[in-house]
Amino acid sequence: xxxxxxxxxxxxxxxxxxxxxxxxxxxxxxxxxGMCEDRIEKALDVPGIISAEWxxxxxxxxxxxxxxxxxxAQIHQLVADAGHDTDKIKATDEVYxxxxxxxxxxxxxxxxGENDHDHSPK
Numbered sequence: 001x002x003x004x005x006x007x008x009x010x011x012x013x014x015x016x017x018x019x020x021x022x023x024x025x026x027x028x029x030x031x032x033x034g035m036c037e038d039r040i041e042k043a044l045d046v047p048g049i050i051s052a053e054w055x056x057x058x059x060x061x062x063x064x065x066x067x068x069x070x071x072x073a074q075i076h077q078l079v080a081d082a083g084h085d086t087d088k089i090k091a092t093d094e095v096y097x098x099x100x101x102x103x104x105x106x107x108x109x110x111x112x113g114e115n116d117h118d119h120s121p122k
Contacts (some may be wrong), residue, residue, distance in 0.1 A: 024064045032102065033102055043082035048070040073089075
């Protein structure tokens with residue numbers, strides 16, 4: 001009887017987890033360096049996001065998320081709130097201006113020749 005109860009619990013959990021479908025989106029995010037990558041991915045480290053990666057080379061974020069928890073617009077807003085423009089939402093000038101100098105992608109920021117993980121925020 002106990003085994004039957006445990007089996008029922010595991011099956012129930014499996015059904016619930018499958019009911020929470022995941023979606024995946026890819027979108028453009030402006031940035032220039034590893035520090036930008038850290039900031040963007042940290043901004044996407046919230047409940048409802050399963051995984052998030054930003055590719056510095058192609059300037060794209062790939063995000064797997066639970067659409068019952070977050071919308072695509074909310075995900076874009078999280079990135080913009082961290083100071084990075086997406087293809088749908090532009091970061092405010094106030095937040096953008098607080099980025100480290102090398103991260104200022106609108107102004108041609110570049111971390112060329114620098115260790116792009118050792119910068120302190122402005």
